Amino acid sequence: MLALADAGWINPPKHFALSDDRLTIHTDPLTDLWQRTFYGFRRDNAHMLCTTTTDATFSFTVKVDFAYRGLYDQAGLVIYLDSDNWAKTAVEAGGDQPTLLSSVVTNYGYSDWATQEVPADWTTLWYRLSRRQADFRIDASLDGVDYRQLRIFHLAAAGGEIRYGLMACSPGEASFEATFSELALGGCVWPTE
Numbered sequence: 387m388l389a390l391a392d393a394g395w396i397n398p399p400k401h402f403a404l405s406d407d408r409l410t411i412h413t414d415p416l417t418d419l420w421q422r423t424f425y426g427f428r429r430d431n432a433h434m435l436c437t438t439t440t441d442a443t444f445s446f447t448v449k450v451d452f453a454y455r456g457l458y459d460q461a462g463l464v465i466y467l468d469s470d471n472w473a474k475t476a477v478e479a480g481g482d483q484p485t486l487l488s489s490v491v492t493n494y495g496y497s498d499w500a501t502q503e504v505p506a507d508w509t510t511l512w513y514r515l516s517r518r519q520a521d522f523r524i525d526a527s528l529d530g531v532d533y534r535q536l537r538i539f540h541l542a543a544a545g546g547e548i549r550y551g552l553m554a555c556s557p558g559e560a561s562f563e564a565t566f567s568e569l570a571l572g573g574c575v576w577p578t579e
Contacts (some may be wrong), residue, residue: 390569393551396434396466409435409552409566413459414481417555419474419490421497429557430469443574445516446510448552449567452509454479456551460488461512464553465522470495471543474553475524477508479525487511489524490537500537512568516576520544523576530568 391406401412411433418429452461462476474482475489478501486501512527521540525533541548554564 390435390566393435393437395566396436396502396549397431398435399433399554402433402546404435404518407567407569411461411554411564411566412551413461413554413556413561414562415456415556415561416558418552419472419492419497419555419559420463421470421492421495423497423499432464432474432555434464434466434527434549434551434553436464436466436549438547440547441517442519443517445514445572445575446550447512447530447570449510449512450476450552450564451567452477452554452564455562456494456556456558457481458481459522459555459560459562461487461549461552461554461562461564461566462511463515463524465515465541465548465550466553467541467543467548471541473522473524473539473541475513475526476537476553477504477511480506487526487536489537489539491541492536493540493542508539509510515550516572516574517548517550517567518576518578 410573
């Protein structure tokens with residue numbers, strides 16, 4: 387199990403509760419991660435609780451419960467090397483638009499955004515991050531048992547030590563609560579073939 391108390395904050399929220407196996411965040415408004423592409427803006431102030439590793443292969447899972455209130459509110463996983471090289475995945479609140487299961491990969495200061503529509507009443511999701519050197523796979527599950535692949539990607543700057551962990555943000559004026567629990571860290575379950 388990954389001990390949250392040993393992790394470190396990047397942009398800590400004003401309000402949170404942390405124990406060894408659970409984190410509850412109350413997001414600050416106007417927080418996000420995005421770099422340049424299409425919209426032109428740069429945001430690098432999402433709340434992230436991360437640990438570092440040099441392990442070339444591993445899988446990390448977490449259960450996320452969320453109660454979104456504003457458009458694009460999100461809580462999920464992050465790999466954060468620096469402001470120009472990172473990846474995140476989360477369900478994003480849709481407001482009057484569809485709710486999206488999304489992932490963003492940022493290499494050399496430019497973000498992409500891959501999405502799929504999901505039911506607006508989703509309030510719990512399990513995520514799994516697997517690493518093989520500088521290549522990564524993200525899976526998601528509704529029950530913590532049956533995982534489905536969301537994305538395979540490469541982070542060019544992820545050759546050695548990386549920071550990875552939990553992320554939540556509220557790009558708009560809202561604030562919401564997210565709880566991260568059932569964290570597990572182990573050998574890589576991403577098949578080599």
